[in-house]
Amino acid sequence: MNQTRVRFAPSPTGAPHVGNIRTALFDYLWARHTGPSGKFILRIEDTDQAREVENGLELILDSLRYLGLQWDEGPDVGGAFGPYRQSERLHIYKEHAERLIAQGNAYYCYCTAERLDQMRKDQQARGLPTRYDYHCRDLSAADRAAHERAGDPRVVRLAVPREGKTTLPDFIHGDLTIDNSQVDDQVLLKSDGFPTYHLAVVVDDHLMQISHVIRGDDWIPSFPKHVLLYQAFGWEIPPHGHVPNVLGNDKKKLSKRHGSTSVTQFRDDGYLPEAMLNFLALMGWAYDDKTELFTRDQLIANFTLDKIGHAPAVFDPAKLEWMNGVYIRELADDDLATRLQPYIPQADPATLRALAPFVKTRIKKLSEIVAIADFLFEEDLEYDPQLLIGKGMDAASTSAALRAASATLEKYPEGAFDDEEKIEAELRADAEKLGQKNAQFFGALRVAVTGKMVTPPLMGVMRIMGREKTLRRIARALQLVQ
RNA sequence: GCCGCAUUCGUCUAGUGGACUAGGACGCCGCCCUCUCAAGGCGGAGACCAGGGGUUCGAAUCCCCUAUGCGGCACCA
Numbered sequence: 001m002n003q004t005r006v007r008f009a010p011s012p013t014g015a016p017h018v019g020n021i022r023t024a025l026f027d028y029l030w031a032r033h034t035g036p037s038g039k040f041i042l043r044i045e046d047t048d049q050a051r052e053v054e055n056g057l058e059l060i061l062d063s064l065r066y067l068g069l070q071w072d073e074g075p076d077v078g079g080a081f082g083p084y085r086q087s088e089r090l091h092i093y094k095e096h097a098e099r100l101i102a103q104g105n106a107y108y109c110y111c112t113a114e115r116l117d118q119m120r121k122d123q124q125a126r127g128l129p130t131r132y133d134y135h136c137r138d139l140s141a142a143d144r145a146a147h148e149r150a151g152d153p154r155v156v157r158l159a160v161p162r163e164g165k166t167t168l169p170d171f172i173h174g175d176l177t178i179d180n181s182q183v184d185d186q187v188l189l190k191s192d193g194f195p196t197y198h199l200a201v202v203v204d205d206h207l208m209q210i211s212h213v214i215r216g217d218d219w220i221p222s223f224p225k226h227v228l229l230y231q232a233f234g235w236e237i238p239p240h241g242h243v244p245n246v247l248g249n250d251k252k253k254l255s256k257r258h259g260s261t262s263v264t265q266f267r268d269d270g271y272l273p274e275a276m277l278n279f280l281a282l283m284g285w286a287y288d289d290k291t292e293l294f295t296r297d298q299l300i301a302n303f304t305l306d307k308i309g310h311a312p313a314v315f316d317p318a319k320l321e322w323m324n325g326v327y328i329r330e331l332a333d334d335d336l337a338t339r340l341q342p343y344i345p346q347a348d349p350a351t352l353r354a355l356a357p358f359v360k361t362r363i364k365k366l367s368e369i370v371a372i373a374d375f376l377f378e379e380d381l382e383y384d385p386q387l388l389i390g391k392g393m394d395a396a397s398t399s400a401a402l403r404a405a406s407a408t409l410e411k412y413p414e415g416a417f418d419d420e421e422k423i424e425a426e427l428r429a430d431a432e433k434l435g436q437k438n439a440q441f442f443g444a445l446r447v448a449v450t451g452k453m454v455t456p457p458l459m460g461v462m463r464i465m466g467r468e469k470t471l472r473r474i475a476r477a478l479q480l481v482q
Numbered sequence: 483g484c485c486g487c488a489u490u491c492g493u494c495u496a497g498u499g500g501a502c503u504a505g506g507a508c509g510c511c512g513c514c515c516u517c518u519c520a521a522g523g524c525g526g527a528g529a530c531c532a533g534g535g536g537u538u539c540g541a542a543u544c545c546c547c548u549a550u551g552c553g554g555c556a557c558c559a
C-alpha cells in the first residue's frame with residue numbers, strides 16, 4: 001500500500017505570496033484527502049545563499065500556520081526522512097553527483113563565469129539559443145588533469161543526451177515532451193558545494209519517498225532535466241502535476257509589483273483563514289458548476305487531482321473580499337469580537353461584543369472595525385461641524401432636531417436607556433413634529449453622536465455608548481452648530 | 483531569437499460529441515427594504531466558447547494551422 005507523501009518545497013527568499021501558498025494548499029489537501037496515512041511535508045530549499053532572506057523560514061511557517069496548513073514532517077518538527085533543510089543535506093547531493101560522474105551521466109566543468117557570459121553573448125548576437133557549449137564535456141583527460149592540478153574551481157554538469165526526446169507524464173497536462181537537443185547541460189552542483197534545484201529536488205523527492213510531485217507550471221521547462229536524472233539514478237518517477245500559476249491583474253506571474261500579495265499581509269488586514277483557504281482553493285480548482293463555499297473539511301473531502309484546471313488564474317481581490325464578508329457574517333458574535341480585538345486594542349471587550357452583531361454585515365475585513373467604530377472608543381470626537389447640517393437642513397432645523405432628541409433621551413434614565421424600540425418610536429415622533437424627514441432628523445443625530453455620516457444603526461450605537469456619553473455629544477454638537 | 487504551456491462573460495469557473503437558445507459566482511446596473519451604510523430579496527446587462535480550416539448527421543467539446551498571452555532559456559528557485 002503506497003502512502004501519499006507530498007511536499008511543499010519553498011525557498012526562503014521572502015514572504016510567500018498567495019500563488020505559492022495556493023500550491024501548498026493543493027499539496028495539503030491532497031495529503032489529507034487520502035486519510036490519516038497521507039503526509040504533508042515541508043522541505044526548505046535553501047540552496048541559494050545569495051537570495052536567502054533573514055527571516056525567510058519564519059515567513060513561510062507563519063503563512064502556513066495562518067491557514068492551518070499543518071505539516072507532518074519539516075525542519076522544526078522533524079520526521080523520519082530528515083533533515084528537511086537542503087543546506088543540511090550537502091553531503092547527500094555530493095555523493096549523488098559523484099555517482100553520476102562515475103556513471104558518465106555528469107561531468108566536471110571548469111568554465112569561468114566570464115567565459116560563460118561571453119559565450120551567451122555570442123550566442124545571443126548570432127540569434128542562437130543560449131546553451132552551454134559542451135566545452136568541458138569534451139575535455140581530454142590531459143586537460144582535465146591540468147585543471148585539477150591547478151585546483152581550478154569546478155561544477156558538476158548533467159550530460160544531457162544530444163539526441164532523442166524526453167517525456168514526462170503529467171496528470172494535469174498529459175504527456176509533456178521535448179527534444180533533448182533543446183535541453184541544456186545544467187549545472188547540478190555549484191562550485192560552492194551547494195546543489196542546484198534540479199539535483200536537489202530529484203534526490204530529495206526520491207529519498208523522502210514523495211509519492212506525488214505537485215508544483216507550479218513555471219517548472220515545466222525544466223522537467224527534462226529531472227526526468228533524465230531519475231533515469232540516470234535508475235529511480236522510478238513519481239506522478240507529476242504542474243498546477244497553473246496564479247496571476248496578477250495584468251496576467252503576469254504574481255510578484256511584489258502587484259501590491260500586497262503576501263499571505264501574511266492578508267492575515268494582517270483581517271482576512272479570516274477559513275475565507276482565505278476557501279478562496280485559494282478555487283484558484284485553479286473547482287468542484288462543480290455551483291458550489292464555491294467550502295469548509296476545510298469539505299475541501300479535504302472533495303479535493304481530487306483530476307479537478308485541477310490547466311489554465312492560469314487571475315487573482316481577484318474583490319471576490320476574496322466578498323468571500324471574507326460571507327465568513328465574517330457567519331461568525332458567532334463572541335468569536336467575531338475576539339477576532340476584532342487585536343485590530344482595536346483600546347476597545348473594551350464587553351463593548352466590542354455588544355457591537356459585534358451590528359458590525360458583522362458591515363465589514364469585509366477585520367481591520368475595517370477601526371473606520372466603522374472607533375468613535376465608540378474615543379473620548380472626544382473630531383469632525384467637520386458642517387457634517388451636522390444635512391440635505392435640506394440649516395443651522396436652525398439642525399439645532400431643533402438635536403434639542404428635541406436630547407430632550408427625549410434625557411427622559412430615559414440609565415436603566416431604561418437600552419429600550420431601543422421605545423426610544424426610536426419617540427424620536428420618530430419628534431421628527432414628525434418638527435416636519436423633518438427621518439433621514440434628516442436621524443442624520444443630524446448620527447453625526448452628533450458619532451462624528452460620521454455612515455455608522456451602524458443609531459439606536460444600537462446609542463445604547464452601547466450609554467446615556468451619559470450620548471447626551472454629552474449631542475450637547476457638544478449643539479454648540480458647534482450655533 | 484529558441485523551446486514549452488495556455489486560450490469559455492471584466493474576473494473565478496461549469497462543460498469531456500447531441501440535455502447549451504453555454505450554467506453558477508464576484509463585480510457592475512436597476513428596483514424593493516430603510517435613520518446612514520451595509521446585509522438581504524428580486525430583476526438586468528455581460529461570452530458569436532481566440533481566429534481559420536477540417537472530422538462528424540451533429541462540436542465549446544476531436545484533429546491541424548494561425549494568432550495572442552504567459553512561462554522558461556543562470557554556478558536562482
